Amino acid sequence: MFSGSPRxxxxxxxxxxxxxxxxxxxGVNLFGAAESNERASGTGVTRFxxxxxxxxxxxxxxxxxxxxxxxxxxxVGDRVExxxxxxxxxxxxxxxxxxxxxxxxxxxxxRVKLVVGKAVEGLETRLPxxxxxxxxxxxxxxxxxxxxxxxxxxxxxxKRGTGRRVERVLQRIEGVVIPVDASKALRTAWAAMERVEQxxxxxxxxxxxxxxxxxxxRGIRMLVRAGALRxxxxxxxxxxxxxxLLEGEEGGGNAGEDKGHSLGEVERGSPSDAxxxxxxxxxxxxxxxxxxxxxxxLGTFVPHVLFGVTGSGKTEVYLRLIDRVxxxxxxxxVLVPEIALTPQTAGRFVARFGRDRVAAMHSGLTASQRNAExxxxxxxxxxxxxxARSAIFAPVERLGLIxxxxxxxxxxxxxxxxRYNGRDVAVKRGQLEGCPVVLGSATPSMESxxxxxxxxxxYRLWRLPSRxxxxxMPRVEVVDMxxxxxxxxxxxxxxxxxxxxRLEREMDATLSAGGxxxxxxxxxxFAHHVACPDPKCGFVLCCLYCDASLVxxxxxxxxxxxxxxxxxxxxxxxxxxxxxxxxxxxxxxxGGTQRAEEELERTFAVHGIERHKTLLRVDSDxxxxxxxxxxxxxxxxxxxIKVLLGTQxxxxxxxxxxxxxxxxxxxxxxxxLPDFRASERTFQLVSQVAGRAGRGxxxxxxxxxxxxxxxxxxxxxxxxxxxEFAELELHxxxxxxxxxxxxxxxxxxxxxxxxKARAAAERVVSALVGQESTEKDGVRGQGAGxxxxxxxxxxxxxxxxxxxxxxxxxxxxxxxxxxRLSVRGPYEAPIAKIAxxxxxxVEVTGGSAGAVQxxxxxxxxxxxxxxxxxxxxxxxxxxxx
Ligand code: ADP
Ligand code: ZN
Numbered sequence: 001m002f003s004g005s006p007r008x009x010x011x012x013x014x015x016x017x018x019x020x021x022x023x024x025x026x027g028v029n030l031f032g033a034a035e036s037n038e039r040a041s042g043t044g045v046t047r048f049x050x051x052x053x054x055x056x057x058x059x060x061x062x063x064x065x066x067x068x069x070x071x072x073x074x075x076v077g078d079r080v081e082x083x084x085x086x087x088x089x090x091x092x093x094x095x096x097x098x099x100x101x102x103x104x105x106x107x108x109x110x111r112v113k114l115v116v117g118k119a120v121e122g123l124e125t126r127l128p129x130x131x132x133x134x135x136x137x138x139x140x141x142x143x144x145x146x147x148x149x150x151x152x153x154x155x156x157x158x159k160r161g162t163g164r165r166v167e168r169v170l171q172r173i174e175g176v177v178i179p180v181d182a183s184k185a186l187r188t189a190w191a192a193m194e195r196v197e198q199x200x201x202x203x204x205x206x207x208x209x210x211x212x213x214x215x216x217x218r219g220i221r222m223l224v225r226a227g228a229l230r231x232x233x234x235x236x237x238x239x240x241x242x243x244x245l246l247e248g249e250e251g252g253g254n255a256g257e258d259k260g261h262s263l264g265e266v267e268r269g270s271p272s273d274a275x276x277x278x279x280x281x282x283x284x285x286x287x288x289x290x291x292x293x294x295x296x297x298l299g300t301f302v303p304h305v306l307f308g309v310t311g312s313g314k315t316e317v318y319l320r321l322i323d324r325v326x327x328x329x330x331x332x333x334v335l336v337p338e339i340a341l342t343p344q345t346a347g348r349f350v351a352r353f354g355r356d357r358v359a360a361m362h363s364g365l366t367a368s369q370r371n372a373e374x375x376x377x378x379x380x381x382x383x384x385x386x387x388a389r390s391a392i393f394a395p396v397e398r399l400g401l402i403x404x405x406x407x408x409x410x411x412x413x414x415x416x417x418x419r420y421n422g423r424d425v426a427v428k429r430g431q432l433e434g435c436p437v438v439l440g441s442a443t444p445s446m447e448s449x450x451x452x453x454x455x456x457x458x459y460r461l462w463r464l465p466s467r468x469x470x471x472x473m474p475r476v477e478v479v480d481m482x483x484x485x486x487x488x489x490x491x492x493x494x495x496x497x498x499x500x501x502r503l504e505r506e507m508d509a510t511l512s513a514g515g516x517x518x519x520x521x522x523x524x525x526f527a528h529h530v531a532c533p534d535p536k537c538g539f540v541l542c543c544l545y546c547d548a549s550l551v552x553x554x555x556x557x558x559x560x561x562x563x564x565x566x567x568x569x570x571x572x573x574x575x576x577x578x579x580x581x582x583x584x585x586x587x588x589x590x591g592g593t594q595r596a597e598e599e600l601e602r603t604f605a606v607h608g609i610e611r612h613k614t615l616l617r618v619d620s621d622x623x624x625x626x627x628x629x630x631x632x633x634x635x636x637x638x639x640x641i642k643v644l645l646g647t648q649x650x651x652x653x654x655x656x657x658x659x660x661x662x663x664x665x666x667x668x669x670x671x672x673l674p675d676f677r678a679s680e681r682t683f684q685l686v687s688q689v690a691g692r693a694g695r696g697x698x699x700x701x702x703x704x705x706x707x708x709x710x711x712x713x714x715x716x717x718x719x720x721x722x723x724e725f726a727e728l729e730l731h732x733x734x735x736x737x738x739x740x741x742x743x744x745x746x747x748x749x750x751x752x753x754x755x756k757a758r759a760a761a762e763r764v765v766s767a768l769v770g771q772e773s774t775e776k777d778g779v780r781g782q783g784a785g786x787x788x789x790x791x792x793x794x795x796x797x798x799x800x801x802x803x804x805x806x807x808x809x810x811x812x813x814x815x816x817x818x819x820r821l822s823v824r825g826p827y828e829a830p831i832a833k834i835a836x837x838x839x840x841x842v843e844v845t846g847g848s849a850g851a852v853q854x855x856x857x858x859x860x861x862x863x864x865x866x867x868x869x870x871x872x873x874x875x876x877x878x879x880x881x
Contacts, residue, residue, distance in 0.1 A: 047072045048103040049115065051082050053093040054151035063146060064096050066103045068114040074098060077127040079159065081116040090116060092159060094150045096132055123161055123235050123375075127153060128397050130432050137428055143856055143865065143873040144418035152418055153393040155361075155370050163368025167236050169202040170220065170229045179226060186226060189219030193228065202234065283320070284469065287313050290462040291320045297436045297460075298324060298400060303427050305407075305452040306440040308464030309720065310691025311471050311655075314440045315345060317464075318403050319352050321438070322384060326353075330400025330435075331383040335422055337409035337652065338362070338388050344633075345405060345653045349386045361387030361394060364626040389414060389422035392429060399433045402426045406652065407439035407448055408684055413878040417867055421876055423448075442691060442722070443684045446677075446733060447876075449726045450740040474662070474693040474700030476718035479503070480709040481666075498591045498599055503663045503703045511607040511642060515660035515698065519596070519645045520689045522669040524619045525551040526595045527588035530564060532579040539581045545569050547832040552588045553621070569835040593619050596645055596665060609643060618646030651689040657696025662689055667706040667714050675880045676738050679713040683725050686717035737822075737845060739876070743852045745844040746877040748829060750870055754838035760870065761826030761840035767864035768823050768844060768855055820847040821855055831881045 050064035067082050074080065074095050084091040097103060104112065118125065127135075131153060139146040157163070178190050192212035200207075205217050214220065223229045283291065286308075294304050294317075308314040322332045336345055350358045359373045359382035376382040378395040385394040389412050392402070404412070404423050412422035423439060430437035439448050439459070452461040467473055484500030498521070499507075510517055529549040532539035541550045543566035550564035552575060565572045579586050597617045600609060609615050616622075616632055623629045629649070635641045637656060644650055667686055675681075686704055694700020706714050716725040734741045747764050751757035825842035832839060846852035856873070859865035867873045 045070050045109070045114065046100060047074075048099060048101065048112065049074050049080075049095045050097040050103055051080060051093040051115070052096050052147045052150055053082065053084060053091045055091070055145075055147045064093075066105070066107070066112055068109070068112050069098070070114055074115065075126065076129045077132050078118065079125040079127075079154065080118055083113050083116060088113075093147070094127065094132065096136075096146075096150075123164055125154075125158060125161070126378075127393075127395055130399075130429070131393060131395065133432055134393075134425070134429050137432075138418055138420055138425065140857065141853065142418045142420050142867075142875050143860060144867050148867075149418045152390075155374055155390075157367035157371040158374045160367070160371075162371045164235055164371070166233050167204055168231055169204050169234050170208055170224070170231055171202040172196075173228060173230050176226075176228045178228075182226070183222075185219065186222050189214070189223055190226075190228065192219065193223055202232065281469070283316065284313065284464075284466075286462075286464045286466075287317050287320075290317050290464065291324075293460070293462060294321055294436060294438060295324050298328060298330075299434070300436065301431045301434050302436045303430065303451070303459040304436060304438045304462060305444055305448050305459050306438050306462050306464070307444050307449075307452075307722070308440065308442060308462075309467060309473065309722075310442045310688065311467040311473075311695055312442070312464035313468040314405070314442075314464060315348055316468075318405070318438070318440070319348070321401060321403070322349075322353070325400040326357075326383055328400055330398050331380070331396045332385070332401040332403065333391060333394055333396060333399065333426075334384065334386045334403045334405065335391055335412070335426060336386065336388060336405045337411035344655055346386050349384060353384050356382070358382055358384045358386055359394070361385060361391040362626075363388065392422050392425050399429075400435050402430050402435065402437045404437070404439045406441055408441045408443055408445040409652075410878045415879075417872075419867075419872070419874045419877075421878070424876065443687050444722075444726075446680055446726065446729060447740040450730060453726075454730075470697070471695060472699060473720055474690060474702050476690050476702040476704060476720070477502075478667075478704045478706060478709050478714060478718045481705050481707045484705070496591075498596045498665050499603065499663075500705055503665075503705060504603060506661055506701060506703055507604065507643075507663070508607075510661040510701075511604065511609070513660070514658075516636070516639070516641075516656065516658045517643045517661045517663065518650055518654070518659055518689065518692050519600075519643060519663045519665060520648070520651055520685070521591070521593050521596050521645065521665040522647050522685065523590075523592040523666070524553075524567070524594075524621055524647060525565070525592035526554045526562065527552040528590035528592055530575065530586055530588050532582060532584055533587045534579075534582060534584055537579060537582045537584070539579050539586075541576070541586070543569065543571060545571060545836045546834050551592065554594050568831065591665075593617050593645060593647060594621075600643060600645065604643075607642070614640070614642045616641045616644055618644060618650050620647070620649070623649065648685060651685060651692070654692050655695055656692070658698075659693055659695065660698050660700055662693040662700065662702045664689060664702070664704040664706075667704050668708055668711075676733070676736075677878070679711075679729060682711070682713040683717045683722075683729075686714060687720070687722070690717065743846045743849045744877060745846075745852055745856065746874045746880065747842045747844070747865075748839050748872045748874070749826075749841075750834075750837040750839050750872075752836055752838070754840075757838045757840045758826055761842050764842045764859075764865060764871070765823055765825060767859040767862070768842075821845070821851050829881065 045068040047069045048066050049069045051067055052064045065082070076095055076098055078095045080093060080095060081090045082093055083089070101109065127150075132150070135146060135149045135153060138144065138149045142149075172193065178187065182190065189212070192214065196203075196208070196211045200211055203211060205220055208220055209217055212219065220229065224231065290306060294306075297304070306314055306317060308317075318334065322334075325332045334349060346360065350360075359377045361370070361373055361377075365373065373382075374395065377385045380397065385391055385396055387394065404426050407423045414420055414422075423445075426439075427437050441448070444452070448459065451459040479500055479502045481500060484502060487501050488494075488497065507517060528551050530541040530552050531549075541564060542548065543550055546566050546568040548566055548568050550566055550573065552562060552564050554562040562575055563572050564575050576586060578584065594617070597611060597615065600615055601611055603609075604615075611617075616636070618629065618632055623632065632641070632644075633654070636644050639658065664686060667682060669685075690702040690704075693702050702718075704714060704718055708714065712728060713725065716722075716728075730740075733739065738744070747761070749757045749760035749764065751760065822845045823842065824845070826840045827842075829839035829841045844852055844855065846855070852875075856865060856875075865871075865873065
């Protein structure tokens with residue numbers, strides 16, 4: 001369903017959600033008028049709270065400052081304003097503990113300041129207590145100040161109360177009877193009022209007019225005068241206007257009016273839906289087993305891995321599980337890697353459960369929409385939250401299920417503080433809430449696969465090994481680019497081309513037959529480097545601020561028809577024509593999506609392939625907003641676009657039945673990175689994009705072009721053999737002591753001065769290995785290059801590898817090396833400089849999470865390790881660049 005539907009995104013038209021959260025103003029300031037400098041002495045305050053201010057304080061005060069609570073009503077999770085420091089500047093913070101004088105820790109109440117007030121007047125702004133607990137865990141696990149974690153949990157728009165406004169509302173007063181001498185008009189109005197449903201109160205005058213079916217407000221005014229209705233104020237959050245991406249084609253969400261779209265309405269307007277209507281079919285045996293098996297664990301914490309090939313009906317399993325959760329009166333959170341990139345998946349949840357039951361949280365929303373959606377989740381008005389990474393912090397109470405779709409996706413990792421992985425936080429949250437967590441993927445991460453197949457099956461595994469009825473897996477053909485190039489050369493064609501003859505022929509055939517094509521090239525720009533053609537010179541044009549070659553981008557709007565851009569710091573230069581060293585004419589090498597676009601236009605002009613019309617390039621240069629992407633997909637869905645060419649943006653979740661051919665122009669883009677996950681990434685990318693083919697009645701074909709046809713990652717992806725690949729890969733990881741066999745933490749120190757960055761990294765190493773501890777399984781170490789052992793031989797052992805380049809074959813870990821810890825570095829990061837900052841790294845590898853955590857925790861407590869602007873502590877890193 002939603003396949004190719006131009007309205008797929010419209011289904012997400014959450015702009016239509018209107019009044020989303022409200023609080024009737026009590027008219028009383030709960031806090032009295034506490035002045036910023038007022039203290040608890042003499043005010044009779046006996047209740048105190050600990051407040052963690054939303055700042056990067058780690059050591060002292062990191063777990064909160066004590067304030068007096070005059071209202072006596074504050075709860076854990078409330079967001080408040082407190083006076084800070086000598087000047088009593090107001091700062092926002094969260095209540096993390098509530099109690100009496102025991103919170104004072106011996107300080108005299110006379111010195112304790114009072115909470116100034118709630119952060120957003122008239123609106124309750126709080127996190128459920130379980131999220132505060134989750135924040136504590138994250139702060140510890142990800143080595144990040146608690147205030148920073150808490151600040152990250154609540155969207156800025158919620159804190160600011162964006163879109164809030166005061167409305168006059170009418171409330172019915174029970175027990176008032178109609179006067180005996182009531183006029184006919186009043187009697188009519190009264191009768192209409194009695195027909196208004198109980199849960200519609202309180203309502204604005206305009207809403208009431210609609211509910212009562214009146215043409216004017218006269219009747220309502222009469223009811224007020226007669227004492228049947230009372231006027232009061234309430235604060236509401238209204239999301240104004242459209243939401244870009246979520247608006248879809250038919251233009252905007254008109255606040256209020258669209259509420260309550262039924263499933264049928266959402267689905268209308270998309271012809272292909274009729275044939276693939278959702279929910280009408282019977283589950284396959286495997287789907288049913290997964291629904292039953294996972295369903296049986298509702299109410300308890302159990303992590304599940306749902307491993308289902310592309311198109312096997314995982315989403316259907318999610319939907320049925322949510323059905324069960326809702327029946328139990330509980331709620332669900334669904335994480336998707338990036339809504340902007342997966343509007344189809346997200347749209348299906350809206351279609352199934354209706355707009356008013358689903359809250360969407362993602363970067364495409366306006367500030368007021370974000371505030372509104374958050375409050376709908378908080379109040380329970382929405383019982384299903386669908387969102388990207390940070391939706392794991394949705395303030396949902398009575399949480400019954402967490403689903404993580406495409407759990408392997410690196411978009412779940414946040415690359416700024418706190419550097420968490422949404423999937424792992426999801427598992428922790430499930431544990432705290434006591435609910436199951438489902439990690440779904442066609443290519444599970446090695447971490448999840450390990451947990452599902454090793455170590456006593458920490459996670460339960462469910463398999464959906466075949467595609468849903470009516471669809472077969474596409475045939476995948478791996479073609480050797482070396483050979484393809486020879487073939488062309490033998491025909492006299494010596495031009496460097498991105499398309500080999502095999503793929504070209506299949507494209508010809510597919511276009512002639514009216515099929516659509518998706519082409520993947522995971523590299524933007526025209527050419528990925530600019531260099532001197534003379535190998536003796538060897539000049540390569542590099543960024544002034546980064547350790548990176550510059551990428552050539554073409555464009556008629558650009559000076560001299562093109563410029564070179566750094567993909568790390570985004571700085572740009574005009575393309576120099578001559579080599580600055582030897583004055584030869586510079587040449588561009590390597591192909592990106594722009595070059596592919598030109599080549600496609602040239603090659604398939606006979607089929608009417610034309611840029612912007614029938615051929616569309618989808619990468620972060622052409623798609624700057626989610627809305628552009630959504631509209632591109634809609635045009636592809638309508639069949640206007642014949643060939644969709646793009647980076648990994650197009651590899652995810654697209655479901656278009658007429659895609660009969662998928663081409664991978666260069667399967668090796670990830671494989672060349674010096675990163676131990678390169679193979680896993682290659683496998684994922686090839687499988688995911690291959691999964692876009694053959695989703696209709698026609699069988700699909702996938703052509704994978706590669707320079708390394710022997711690469712097992714490419715070959716096994718082509719054969720749809722995930723389990724074989726996973727075994728091979730895990731075997732290698734175990735052999736070399738890499739995650740998930742071990743736990744890895746990477747610390748990067750940066751500075752404008754390389755020596756200072758290096759020195760900082762050296763201090764990190766000594767903080768980690770030089771520490772002494774009296775705890776039983778405490779941490780001990782010897783100087784660099786040595787092997788240390790704790791007392792009695794049961795302590796942690798260190799291997800310190802000082803300096804050194806990139807690790808190809810790290811130390812193998814002994815099978816029983818759970819307590820073992822190895823610290824490597826400092827070494828210059830593979831990208832040694834970014835935006836003018838030099839980067840030095842330290843790697844900590846441990847036999848278990850506990851071993852790593854206790855070493856980091858100890859260094860942190862002693863003030864020797866912290867995450868800040870110059871030091872990035874990355875626990876379970878995704879990228880090692
Ligand atoms: P996945 O999420 O695993 O990629 P989807 O849930 O998108 O797979 O399912 C692929 C297609 O198959 C969808 O169009 C879906 O509606 C359909 N489908 C799922 N389960 C069944 C079933 N049991 N019988 C028939 N069609 C199904
Ligand atoms: Zn740069």
